[in-house]
Each structure stands twice: as C-alpha cells, then as structure tokens.
Amino acid sequence: MAEILDLFERKRHLTAKKGFESWSRRFRIPFDDNTSIRQLDNSLVKYLIRGEDDSTLALYDLIMAIRGLGPGHRFHSLESESKMSVTDVTLFLLDLLRFEAMYRLGWLDDYPFLSTPLLDLVQEFADRFAAARHQCPSLTPSHPKYSQYLAAFEGDRNSFIRRLIPDAIQKFYAEG
Numbered sequence: 001m002a003e004i005l006d007l008f009e010r011k012r013h014l015t016a017k018k019g020f021e022s023w024s025r026r027f028r029i030p031f032d033d034n035t036s037i038r039q040l041d042n043s044l045v046k047y048l049i050r051g052e053d054d055s056t057l058a059l060y061d062l063i064m065a066i067r068g069l070g071p072g073h074r075f076h077s078l079e080s081e082s083k084m085s086v087t088d089v090t091l092f093l094l095d096l097l098r099f100e101a102m103y104r105l106g107w108l109d110d111y112p113f114l115s116t117p118l119l120d121l122v123q124e125f126a127d128r129f130a131a132a133r134h135q136c137p138s139l140t141p142s143h144p145k146y147s148q149y150l151a152a153f154e155g156d157r158n159s160f161i162r163r164l165i166p167d168a169i170q171k172f173y174a175e176g
Helices: 002-019 021-027 042-049 053-066 072-077 080-104 118-123 125-132 146-151 154-163 165-175
Strands: none
Touching (some): 002 053, 002 118, 042 053, 042 080, 042 165, 053 072, 053 080, 053 118, 080 118, 080 165, 118 125
C-alpha cells in the first residue's frame, strides 16, 4: 500500500513540475504540487486577475500542461471538447484569483478553494469543483456596500459580488 501511495505522490510531483514549468520560467518563483492561490504573491495575482491575452495565456499554459495538452499557445488548435474544458477551468481560476484579491482587500470572507492546491483545482475540476464554479464567497460586514448586499435576494448575491470585481481590480492595483 505504501508503494502505491509513493507512486501516486511521485506522479503528482512530476505533473506539478511539468505543469508549473512555464510559470517558473515566466515568473521566476518556485511552485510545487501544493501551491495554492492563497500562496501567490500580490504581483502575480495582479498580473493574472486582469483577464487580458497575456494573463489568459499564462492560465492556459498552466492548465494545458497539467492536463498534458501542450503549451497554452496551442489552445486554439485543441478539439472543441478540450477547448471547452480548458475554458471552463480558466474562468474558474480567474474567478478564484479575483476572489483572492478581494479577500486581500478585506472585501470577502475566506473561501476554501483559495487554499486548495492549483494542481487539484485543475486536475479535479470536473469531479470536485465544476458544480461550485458559479458560487461566490460572502461580502464582509466591513465593506461599504454590505447593507445593499444583505438587502439583495440571496439568489442575486453572487451577481452582486461579481459586479464588484472591476472596482476590486482597480483598488488592488492601486494599493499594491
């Protein structure tokens, strides 16, 4: 049994090494199989939350390498099913990165997926995380719009949080 666990851990470590290879070169910081969004420094979070072509490519690089689909610049040549899957995970990670920025600003309560290893978020997306991709953490009582948040129908609160994202990105850039 110990040999099977050791084999699993070695495979996990090698997948992470391959998955984070482009990020290690690009960002010049170490990553491993336990690296979570919570552990990323502010400068990297700032870069990734923009959702622009270069930051999206960085997310494609990570996701596609972990899944053995090649480098991110080959995204547009993927089969439709793979392309949709990579897009779903990219949008999920982008949301989580933005929630992390909002958490660091003190706007949102903690969210368990922010401490989940990136490797797991990518590899286990369909099985563990896809159902939660539209959920959001709660707004903190210290946020100036908290009373409006509480007054919103519970079903509208996720949209309320998402409407705060542009302001959060701007403030996160200004503060850090």
